[in-house]
Amino acid sequence: MDTNDFDQKLVDKIKHDNITPRPRWHFLLKDYVVRVTGALALLVGSAAVSVMIYLFKYNDWEIQEETHKTLLEFFLLTLPYFWLILLALFIFLLYYNLKHTKRGYRYPVWFIASAAFLVSVILGGVFYLAGLGEKIDTVLGEKAPLYEKVINRHFDFWFNPAEGRLIGIVLSKDDGQAFVLLDPSGSEWQVISKDEHFPLEELRVKQPINLIGQVIGDNEFQAEVVHPVRPGGGFWLRPRPRMMKTCQTDSCPLPPPPGFPAPR
Amino acid sequence: MVNPGDFSQAKDEELVRLTLDNRDNFLYLVDRYKGKLLSYIKRLTNVNDDDAEDILQDVFIKVYLNLNDFNDGLKFSSWIYRIAHNQVISNHRKLKARPEGYLSSIDDQAAQNLMADTDIVAGADLGLLRQNISKILNQLDYKYREVLVLKFLEEKNYQEISDIIKKPPGTVASTINKAKEEFRQEMVRQKIILSVS
Numbered sequence A: 001m002d003t004n005d006f007d008q009k010l011v012d013k014i015k016h017d018n019i020t021p022r023p024r025w026h027f028l029l030k031d032y033v034v035r036v037t038g039a040l041a042l043l044v045g046s047a048a049v050s051v052m053i054y055l056f057k058y059n060d061w062e063i064q065e066e067t068h069k070t071l072l073e074f075f076l077l078t079l080p081y082f083w084l085i086l087l088a089l090f091i092f093l094l095y096y097n098l099k100h101t102k103r104g105y106r107y108p109v110w111f112i113a114s115a116a117f118l119v120s121v122i123l124g125g126v127f128y129l130a131g132l133g134e135k136i137d138t139v140l141g142e143k144a145p146l147y148e149k150v151i152n153r154h155f156d157f158w159f160n161p162a163e164g165r166l167i168g169i170v171l172s173k174d175d176g177q178a179f180v181l182l183d184p185s186g187s188e189w190q191v192i193s194k195d196e197h198f199p200l201e202e203l204r205v206k207q208p209i210n211l212i213g214q215v216i217g218d219n220e221f222q223a224e225v226v227h228p229v230r231p232g233g234g235f236w237l238r239p240r241p242r243m244m245k246t247c248q249t250d251s252c253p254l255p256p257p258p259g260f261p262a263p264r
Numbered sequence B: 001m002v003n004p005g006d007f008s009q010a011k012d013e014e015l016v017r018l019t020l021d022n023r024d025n026f027l028y029l030v031d032r033y034k035g036k037l038l039s040y041i042k043r044l045t046n047v048n049d050d051d052a053e054d055i056l057q058d059v060f061i062k063v064y065l066n067l068n069d070f071n072d073g074l075k076f077s078s079w080i081y082r083i084a085h086n087q088v089i090s091n092h093r094k095l096k097a098r099p100e101g102y103l104s105s106i107d108d109q110a111a112q113n114l115m116a117d118t119d120i121v122a123g124a125d126l127g128l129l130r131q132n133i134s135k136i137l138n139q140l141d142y143k144y145r146e147v148l149v150l151k152f153l154e155e156k157n158y159q160e161i162s163d164i165i166k167k168p169p170g171t172v173a174s175t176i177n178k179a180k181e182e183f184r185q186e187m188v189r190q191k192i193i194l195s196v197s
Helices: A003-016 A024-057 A061-067 A071-078 A081-099 A109-129 A132-143 A147-151 A154-158 A233-237 A244-249 B012-021 B023-045 B049-065 B076-090 B092-096 B108-115 B126-139 B142-153 B158-165 B169-189
Strands: A165-173 A178-182 A188-193 A208-217 A220-228
Touching (some): A003 B049, A024 A081, A071 A154, A081 A109, A109 A132, A132 A147, A132 A233, B076 B158, B126 B142, B126 B169, B142 B169, B158 B169
Antiparallel strands (some): A165 A178, A165 A208, A208 A220
């Protein structure tokens, strides 16, 4: 290599193309974006963990024998898949950002992935204890489309009167063993409770509950098991577009519950 | 050519600062690293002299552009080698068209470093090995060639190699072990040793 020639060509190129060093703020901004994105991924992942802990705690464990053949079946069918997928996505995003920090490449993949997972879980636990898990679930229940179909599929599972499962909020109760329940479609049910383990005095108006039993008449249900529900509380704050009596006589924009024909 | 001046003895980090103050001081850094980087580029790529100098020019342009990204957390030599490493990868199309028989020369010291590793040379005909090091390296996958070149020919330690190719030190160590094994397998194929022990 002719060293003088090389130096001259390099200098000429720098001058001709007017090349100047990129300013320091350019690199600081890149670092900042990586860190902030990583921090956001950590927060969202941890929020997902806090909701999962909340859903896991109030997962109808007490009555799983009544609704599922085995504990394994119950566990697999009630896993919060939406939140698990969300957590996986954001742990990956956190891992990606950690790997792209100035020193991130020095640590093996398993170390960074494990660290991302552990920190998300620990912070998620802290968020749960602070009540964030329930708060997020309540807000999503109230506002998120497809909440009962995708985010909290317990609603879909429990809203099946033909199979002896009903979910709703208590609208009113009488002095005996009966009360009125409002289901997710806005229909009202007359419910007679035969559950000795859950006295009706403990029921509160507007309390969400699950019922196991059978349909005994037109929007009449006999409940063998009455079980309070906690997740999905926000769902019941949504405006109810139809009331039962209106739908019986007029055309109804919403479909009836599963197993029930459309009103004539 | 840069005339020796006060700054020719300055540390790399000082030269970076001086370059940011005055563009003309960049040639001190160029003068210090162009020889090493040119032989590094040739060892990795086996392109001809003109192509190697083109790549080297691109490397120094990138170095100049990104001077404000250098900080004391990394050795400057590792930082500049990293830029050269990345530039070689991004010039991949040039690298694929390797002219037949164009091999970079391996100087005696570099050959000695490779041959001093007993894992590699056990059972080898050392005379044949010295003549064929370049040819053997050429046959290896790029990921093995790059670590062998950095370790034995550029004499970088594991931490420096980790900083240059941006992989964890543990991964560097295991890649070097695999590279040595591949090197020995290639020696068998080229009949420099009879079998892999």
